[in-house]
Amino acid sequence: MKNYIAIYILSFLIFSCKSHETKRSDTINLFNGKDLSGWHVDVPKMDEDPGAKSPFIIRDGLLVSLGEPQGHLITDSVYQNYKLDVDYRFPGEPGNCGVLVHASTPRALYGMFPKSIEVQMMHENAGDFWCIVENVEVPNMEERRGPKENWGITEGKERRIKNLTDDSENALGEWNNMVIESRADTIKVWVNGDLVNEGFNSTAKKGHIALQAEGAEVEFSKVELTHL
Template identity: 35%
Template sequence: MKQTAIIFLGLLLFGGTTKSQNTDPIFNGQDLSNWVPVLRSEANADTVFYVKDGIMNAGGDPFGYIRTKDSYENYELSLEWRWTGEPSNSGLLLAITGEDKVWPHCIEAQLKHKNAGDLVLMHKGAQASVQGQDYQVDPEVRWVSVANKFNPSSEKTPGEWNSYRIRFLNGTLELWINDTLQMQATNVTPTKGPIGLQSEGSHIQFRNIELIQL
C-alpha cells in the first residue's frame, strides 16, 4: 500500500511538471499585456477589450480583435465563453498571418451563435480538407470559405458558460464545443501565427484561456 502511494505521488508530480513545462500563460487573468488590439475604426481599445474579475471582455463594437503578441504552432487551446446579452458573432482567429487588419488572413474557429464549431477560412491561401472535401478561398468569388460543423449546435443557453477546446497539430485541426466534436479538418493552412479573439456584434466574455504546446 505504501509503495502504491509513493508511485501515485510520483505520477502526480511528474504530470504537474510536464504541464508546467508545456503550458503557455497567454492570458494571466489580470491584464492584456500579452495582447495587441486591432480595431476597424478609431476607438479607445481599452473600452472594447478589458479585464474585470479575471475575465476578458470584448465589447462587440467596433469590430476588431485582440491577438497574442507571440506566434504559436502545434498546440491545444481551451477556453470558456459566454454572451452577456443578446448573442451575435465572434470567433477564435488561429494562425493569423501577415498584416493586422479587420479581418486578417487566418483560420477561424467560429463562435457565431448557433454556429460555434464551424471552420472559416479567411483570404487567399487559407485551405483545409473536411470529410474528403477540399475547401479553399477563391478571392474572385468570396474572401472566406466555410465548412459547416458536424452536429447540431451543442452550445448552452446564452448567459451560461461554454467550453471550447481546439487541438491544432501538424495541420490537423479539431474543434470541440462542450465536449462535442464539431469539426475535424486536415491539410489546414496556415498553421502558425498569433491567436486572436473577435469583437464582432455584441458583448462576449472569455475566461480560463489556456494553451498547451504539443
C-alpha cells in the same frame, strides 16, 4: 527488503512529481485575469479616430470583447502544435465572435481580418470554419461548403465550412467550453465535449491566436494553451 521497498516508493513519488510538474509547465494561461499582457489590439477604427476606445477590456476578472469597434485581440507570440481551451459566453444579445488560429498578415481580408483560419463562435454556429486567405479541408466538402466552383479564401468566395453538429452550445447566457487542437496541418474543434469540426491540409500550421470583436459582447473566463 524493507529498505528496497522504501527506496522504490520514494523514487516513484519523486518521478511522479516531476512528471506532473512537466505536464503543468506545458500549459500556459494566455489570459492572466488582470490585464492584456501578451496581447495587442488591431482595430482599424482606432487608427482613424484617436479617441476611439479599445473594444477589449478586463471586467470583474473576465476578458471582455465589447463587439464594437470591430477588430482583433492578437497574441504577441506565435504558436504551433497546441490545444487551446476557451470558456466563453454571450452575456446579453447573441451575436458573432470567433477564435482565429494560425493568424499572420494583418487586415488581409476586407481591411479587417488577419490571414488565418477562423473557428466560429457565432451563436448557434459554434465550430464552423471560415477560411481567411488560408484554407482547410474537411470530408464531404461540397455538402458543407457548397458547390466547388464557388470555393475560395478571399472576398466574395464560399469561405464557410459548416460544423458537424446541432445543439452543442449551451443556452444563451450560460458558459460554453471550446477546445481547439492544432497538430501539424490538422485542426479539431470540440464544443462542450462534442467534436464539432475536423479539418486537414491546412495551408498554415502556425501563427498568432486572435479573438474577435465582431458586433456582440462576449466574455472569456479562460484562454489556456497546452503545448503538444
